[in-house]
Amino acid sequence: MKPADLPALNIADLQSLLRRREVSPREALEALRVRVAAIEPQIDAYLSLDTEDALKQAETADVRLPLGGVPIAIKDVISVAGQPCTCASRILRNYIAPYDATVITKLKAAGAIPFGKTNMDEFAMGSSTENSSVKLTRNPWDRTRVPGGSSGGSAAAVAADLAFGALGTDTGGSIRQPAALTGVVGLKPTYGRVSRFGLVAFASSLDQAGPLTKSVRDAALIMNAIAGPDPCDSTCFDRAAPDYTAALGKEIRGMRLGVPKEYMLEGIDPQVKSAVDAAVRQFESLGAEIVDVSLPHTDDAIAVYYIIATAEASANLARFDGVRYGYRAADAKSMLDHYGRTRAEGFGAEVKRRIILGTYVLSSGYYDAYYLRAQKVRELIRQDFAQAFAKVDALISPTSPVPAFRIGERTSDPLQMYLADIFTNAGNLAGICGLSLPCGFAQIGDAKLPIGLQLVGPALDEERILQLAYAYEQSTEWHKHRPPSLLGAATESVAA
Amino acid sequence: MPATPDFDVAYVAKLARLNLSPAETALFQMQLGHVLEHADKLKEIDVTAVEASAHAIPMFNVFREDEPRAWFTAEQALQNAPVKANGLFVVTKVVE
Numbered sequence: 001m002k003p004a005d006l007p008a009l010n011i012a013d014l015q016s017l018l019r020r021r022e023v024s025p026r027e028a029l030e031a032l033r034v035r036v037a038a039i040e041p042q043i044d045a046y047l048s049l050d051t052e053d054a055l056k057q058a059e060t061a062d063v064r065l066p067l068g069g070v071p072i073a074i075k076d077v078i079s080v081a082g083q084p085c086t087c088a089s090r091i092l093r094n095y096i097a098p099y100d101a102t103v104i105t106k107l108k109a110a111g112a113i114p115f116g117k118t119n120m121d122e123f124a125m126g127s128s129t130e131n132s133s134v135k136l137t138r139n140p141w142d143r144t145r146v147p148g149g150s151s152g153g154s155a156a157a158v159a160a161d162l163a164f165g166a167l168g169t170d171t172g173g174s175i176r177q178p179a180a181l182t183g184v185v186g187l188k189p190t191y192g193r194v195s196r197f198g199l200v201a202f203a204s205s206l207d208q209a210g211p212l213t214k215s216v217r218d219a220a221l222i223m224n225a226i227a228g229p230d231p232c233d234s235t236c237f238d239r240a241a242p243d244y245t246a247a248l249g250k251e252i253r254g255m256r257l258g259v260p261k262e263y264m265l266e267g268i269d270p271q272v273k274s275a276v277d278a279a280v281r282q283f284e285s286l287g288a289e290i291v292d293v294s295l296p297h298t299d300d301a302i303a304v305y306y307i308i309a310t311a312e313a314s315a316n317l318a319r320f321d322g323v324r325y326g327y328r329a330a331d332a333k334s335m336l337d338h339y340g341r342t343r344a345e346g347f348g349a350e351v352k353r354r355i356i357l358g359t360y361v362l363s364s365g366y367y368d369a370y371y372l373r374a375q376k377v378r379e380l381i382r383q384d385f386a387q388a389f390a391k392v393d394a395l396i397s398p399t400s401p402v403p404a405f406r407i408g409e410r411t412s413d414p415l416q417m418y419l420a421d422i423f424t425n426a427g428n429l430a431g432i433c434g435l436s437l438p439c440g441f442a443q444i445g446d447a448k449l450p451i452g453l454q455l456v457g458p459a460l461d462e463e464r465i466l467q468l469a470y471a472y473e474q475s476t477e478w479h480k481h482r483p484p485s486l487l488g489a490a491t492e493s494v495a496a
Numbered sequence: 497m498p499a500t501p502d503f504d505v506a507y508v509a510k511l512a513r514l515n516l517s518p519a520e521t522a523l524f525q526m527q528l529g530h531v532l533e534h535a536d537k538l539k540e541i542d543v544t545a546v547e548a549s550a551h552a553i554p555m556f557n558v559f560r561e562d563e564p565r566a567w568f569t570a571e572q573a574l575q576n577a578p579v580k581a582n583g584l585f586v587v588t589k590v591v592e
Contacts, residue, residue: 378549
């Protein structure tokens with residue numbers, strides 16, 4: 001295989017070449033580095049690349065390990081020791097992570113090589129990556145459109161073959177929605193299945209890290225590496241994780257899939273709806289039984305989400321005070337002046353908006369009316385899912401009501417942007433697992449835009465949704481489509 | 497923002513230790529007023545019999561042995577400090 005063709009491989013295929021010694025980890029990393037150098041200026045998926053350190057790790061990589069020698073891109077909200085961790089924020093512009101997040105420790109133990117920190121909405125707050133304080137990331141399928149967010153850099157990198165696989169985080173849909181908009185696989189694990197130690201916290205009761213990959217099997221391979229107990233995170237399950245590849249390829253005949261009636265109503269792009277309808281029929285033809293279910297509090301999820309997520313964010317972001325790390329405003333006259341200006345100059349508009357909203361809903365006199373009430377409705381949302389899962393094995397829906405939107409199209413109205421997560425954030429509130437995978441394309445003008453199918457499973461049932469996703473993926477051709485060839489990918493620039 | 501007459505962005509910004517410009521204050525007042533109006537629909541839901549859930553799934557304490565582990569040196573803890581001197585964080589003066 002020519003070096004220039006290596007970056008298009010998925011993790012499983014790269015691994016077989018590495019294990020047969022047809023390619024060395026150094027050659028794989030070098031091929032990726034060359035592609036990134038050529039294509040990255042058109043996509044802007046990355047915030048930083050530590051090539052030297054990654055090449056050093058490639059020299060000693062043990063390809064027998066589960067992810068031995070495989071480079072993995074990391075969302076810039078996850079700490080990798082010695083590398084920047086900026087959360088795409090001005091306030092952390094010069095911050096270097098002093099330690100590895102547990103997911104990074106586990107990836108490295110599995111032989112993977114963290115390579116590159118990916119762009120994101122500032123502090124993971126957004127659905128388009130337009131809230132990055134550094135730059136816009138472009139959707140490889142149509143560079144006038146957003147890649148989704150907040151893990152938009154990770155998603156675009158995987159879609160454009162600028163990464164073999166990536167880690168993202170998902171607080172309200174931030175893995176699944178960009179996966180849908182860029183045509184890759186994204187898995188948000190059950191809350192507590194993957195350690196949050198070393199992730200910069202946004203909303204602590206909702207945040208989860210998970211994989212963005214080119215295939216369902218790759219998502220399972222990364223989950224095998226990162227899931228499991230962690231003594232450094234008291235919200236992490238203390239039971240060992242299963243082998244997530246074990247159920248891949250097993251028949252899904254007789255499994256019951258629920259279609260939530262509230263998810264297929266107004267506001268869905270007709271091309272998204274027909275692609276998801278076709279996917280439902282495909283599952284039926286694979287022997288799954290389709291059942292209508294109801295999630296009565298679907299309409300309330302966005303409101304509950306934006307109260308709880310902003311409340312937690314306002315508390316978590318209080319740590320950015322310009323004392324121990326991060327940006328500090330110059331020439332402060334007093335401590336209040338120091339805090340007020342440091343945070344005013346360090347945070348971008350969306351982060352400020354959410355701090356204000358979160359502070360308000362937690363403030364004296366409003367706590368009961370907003371925060372406490374939202375926590376109670378959250379319990380009702382959780383019960384909706386519990387009742388649905390008493391009848392079905394998993395739920396099936398669109399991941400996003402619309403395909404990738406244009407850069408700038410939604411930035412002026414925060415509420416419109418928040419509604420982009422309508423099918424995903426209930427899953428975070430309920431703490432359950434969800435996966436997005438490609439299920440077709442929308443043709444809008446000249447652009448062919450990926451459509452994402454979401455499979456949602458009960459807590460700790462990642463195996464089941466991976467099994468279902470794999471059965472669908474292998475019986476369709478969607479995962480074989482690649483973005484239109486990107487300019488500048490001249491193979492002659494790949495000198496061995 | 498008629499639904500939330502008490503929502504005062506300028507006051508909340510003081511609580512949050514976040515200086516906002518007059519333009520930001522006016523913009524957030526309008527935008528977040530809409531978000532709070534949207535959130536007001538939660539007031540129509542009967543939650544009298546519902547217990548608030550702090551976590552989505554039952555959570556128990558996770559314990560570990562109380563043994564010393566390798567962790568930051570003072571130098572590592574200070575590596576990202578915006579201003580430091582003599583192995584200490586330098587802060588803005590807090591007493592007169």
